[in-house]
Amino acid sequence: MPEQTSSLMLNTSHLTMRFGGLTAVNDFNLEIRKNEIVGLIGPNGAGKTTAFNVITGMYRPSEGKVLFGGRDITGMKPHGITALGIARTFQNIRLFKEMSVLENVLVACHMSIDTGLFGATLHLPGYRSRESEARRFSMELLEQVGLAHLAYEKGTSLPYGQQRRLEIVRALATKPKILLLDEPAAGMNPQESIELMDFIRKIRDEFDLTIFLIEHHMQVVMGVCERMYVLDYGVTIAHGDPASIQKNPKVIEAYLGVD
C-alpha cells in the first residue's frame, strides 16, 4: 500500500558509522513511511544494531544524517530523541534489574510525569495527578499484553519471552510514533514467534505506530514486514518486499556465505 511521500516518518541519508578501521554501517539510506512495518536483516555483525544505535542517538554517526519527520536529529541525545517519539528495545534485554514489572513501565512514563525533584518529592497535586494517570496507563498497557497479573513481580524474574514483551511495553510507554525492535523474537520458540508477529501488527494498529525491526527469524520478518533492508558488512545489499528479497541472489549468497 504505497502512501504519499509526505508521510515520510524516518529516513537516513548516507549514514555511516566507523569504529577505528571498521565500517559497521556504510552509506545507509533508509526511508520509512508512517504505519509501515519495515525489517532490517543481515548476517551476524552486519551492522544492524549499530544502525539502531546511530538512529537513536547512542552513537554519533561518522557521516550522514538521521531525519525524523523531516527534522534533522543527528547528534541529539538519546533521551531527546525518545522524547520526539522514537522508542526502542535492546537485543540483549536491558530491564531495570531491581524493579518490578510495573516500575519498569513507570520509568518510561517519567517524561510525562516529571514535575521536577521537589514537585515529585513533595507529591504536589500536579505531580499526583500525573503519577496516577501514569499508573493507570501503565497497568492498561500491561493488561493488553497479558502481563498485568505480574505487575509486582521483579522484571528480570520473568521468563525470557515475557521479558522481551515487557521491553516492548516499556518502549510503548514512552508514547512513541515509531518503535525500533532489535531481534524481538530472539530466544522464542516458533509458537511464541507467531504470537509475537500478531502482537506487532496489533500494536501497530492500536497505537497508530510505525515499526522498524531487526530479526533473524526469517519466518517472522517475512511474515510481518511489508518491506525490508538487507545489510552485509555494513553495506545495504538489497531492499524491497519480502518476495523479491527471498529471491535476491546477493541476499542468498550473504546468508549462505556466513551461516
Added chain:
Amino acid sequence: MNAATQEKTIALPRNRLYSVIAVAAFILLAFIADRFFDAFTLRVFNLCAIYIVLALSLNLLNGFTGLFSLGHAGFMAVGAYVSALLTMSPQLKDMNYFLVPIVPWLHHVTIPFLPALIIAGLVSALVGFLIGAPVLRLRDDYLAIATLGFGEIIRVLITNAQPITNGAQGLKGLPRFSTTFAVWTVAGLVILFMALLMRSSYGRAMKAVRDDELAAEAMGINVFRVKVTSFTVSSFLAGVGGALLGHMITTIDPKMFTFMLTFNILLIVVLGGTGSISGSVISAVVVTILMEALRFLDEPMNLIIFKTQGMPGLRMVVFSILLMVMIIYRQRGLMGNKEFSWDMLRDLFVKKGRKGGDHA
C-alpha cells in the same frame, strides 16, 4: 494469593498504628535522653542522628543513583566551615584568627543557626553542582577517584585559605547549636525527604539510572541531569550534616575532613545495605554506637586482673575487617535494597514459630 492480599489490607491500618507508636516512643526516648543521659551518652545519641543524615546523603548517590563518590568529606567540610563562619561572634573570630586576621567581610557576620545551616547546605550544594557537572561524565572507578580528588582539593584549599578559614589551626569554640532537638529534627526531615523522594517518579528515575544508564536514557530520562541533581542534593545533605557535626564537636580543622571520614560513612552505607533508607538508619545508629563503644580498644585498659596498654589502631582494624567481611560475604548489607516494614519483622518471628508458613 487472595488470602495474602486480604491479610495485607487488614494489616495496613495496624502497621500504621505500629509506626505511629514507634515514632511517639522515639520522641519520648529523645526527651528522656535529653534530660537524663550523661553528657557522653547524649553525645553518642545525637551523633547517631548526624550520621543518619550523612549516611543517607551518601546512599542517595551510592545506593540509589549508582554513583560511586568518595569526596563526601569535602562537602561536609564546606558545610561545617560555612555554618561556623556564619554563626561565630566577632569576638570569637578574633580569638581564633591570631596568626592571620580574618577578612573584614566575614568578621562581622553573625546570623542565627537555622539560616546558617540552610546556607551551609546551599553552598555545599553549589560546590557539588560545580564539581558534578564536569565529573559526572566519568563512570565507576574513575568517578570515585575524581571525587576523591575533589575532596582532597577542597581540603587543601581550606588549609591554604587562611584569611577565610584560619588554615590548619582550624576553628575553635563553635556555638553548641547541635542540640538533641536540632539534630533529630534534621534527621527526621531527611529520612522523610528520602522516603518520599524514593517513592516518587524522580526516585524511580534515579534507580533506573543506577540499574542501567543506557536503558534509562532510551526511556527518555535525561541521565546526566538526574546524576547532577542527585549529586547536588547529596552535597546539600552532606553540607548540612557537616555543619551539624561542627556545632556538636565545636572544633573543626581541615584534618578532620580526610578520606577517613568518608570511609566511616561508606562503612555505614555498605553495612546497612546500599539502596535501603532504613538500612542506612539502622546501620548509622549501630556503627556510631560501636565506634564510640569500642573507643576503649584504643585506650589503656584496667581490667582488675590485668592491665593492657592502649592499643591505638585496634578500633579501626575492627571496622576495616567488618567492612571487608560484609562486602565479601554479604554484599547487599543488612537490608539489601529492601526497606524495613512491620510485616518483615513479623515474618521474622513467624518464620521462627512455624517453619515455611505461607511463603511458598
Added chain:
Amino acid sequence: MTLSLLFQHIVNALSLGSLYALIAIGYTMVYGILRLINFAHGDVFMLGAYVAFYGITLVSLPWWAALLVSIVFTAFFGIGLEKVAYKPLRDSPRISIMISAIGASFLLESLGVLIFGGRPKGVPVPDVLSKVLHFGSVSMITVSLLIPLFTFALLGVLLWIVNKTKTGMAMRAVSTDIEAARLMAVDVNRIVSFTFGIGSLLAAFGGIMWSFKYPQLNPLMGVMPGLKCFIAAVIGGIGSIGGAVLGGFLLGIIEIMMVAFLPTLSGYRDAFAFILLIVVLLVKPTGLLGKRQAEKV
C-alpha cells in the same frame, strides 16, 4: 637560580619520579588485569619500608639483605592480599571489589598503627647511601643518584618479563580479554597472583628507597604517594606500563619544579596532582599512552 641548584633539582625530580614510577606500575598492572584500583597498594609500599626497617634495626641485617627480605616478603604479602580480599569478589560489581580494596587499605594502615606504632620512626640510612657526593659545586646524596639507576634496571627486567617470557605473554592476554585468555587455557589465577607479586615487589622496593631518601616512617606514609601514583598511572594511560613510568616521572618532575620555582604554591602541592588528574580525566580519559575502548550497547 644557579646552574648547580637547577641540576640538584633535576636529580631530585628524577629520583622522586622514579619512586612514583615504581609504585605506579603496580597500579597499572593490576588495573590492566582486574580493572581494579588497588587502594591498598600505597599501604603495601608502607609495609615494604617497615619490614626493611625492622630487618635493619631489630635483626641487624645489612641494608641490602633487609631490602631483599622485605621485597620478597612484600611480594608474597601482595599475593595473599589478592587471594583474601579481591579474589572472592572477582565476579562481583566493580564497586564491591573497590570497597574491599578501600577496606584493605584502612586495615593495613590501622594494623600499621597497631603493630608499628603511630609515632614516626627515624630510619638509619646506611652510610653508602647517605654519602654526600660533590660534583664541582653540585652536591647530592648517593641514594638520589642510585634510585633512578635501580629503577631503570628494574624496568628493563620488567619489560623483558612482560614482552619476552611466556608468563608475560599470558599477562598481556589476560589484560586484553580475561575470558578469551581463560579459554586459551591460561591459568588466570596464577597470572593474577604473579601480577600482584611483581607490583608489590616494586612497591616495596620503592618504599624502602623512599625511606632512605626521606628517612622517616609512619603507618600513613603510603597514603599520599599511593594516591599520587594512581594518578600518575591514569595520566600515563592506565593499563600501560610505559604510561605509568611516563606519568610517574612527569608527576615527580612537575612537583619538584613547582616547589622549587613557585614556592608560594607549595601549600597546594598535594592538590596539584588531583587537579592534574581531573584535567586528564576530562580531556583525555585514556591518558597519554592509553588506548581507547568504546562501550558496546
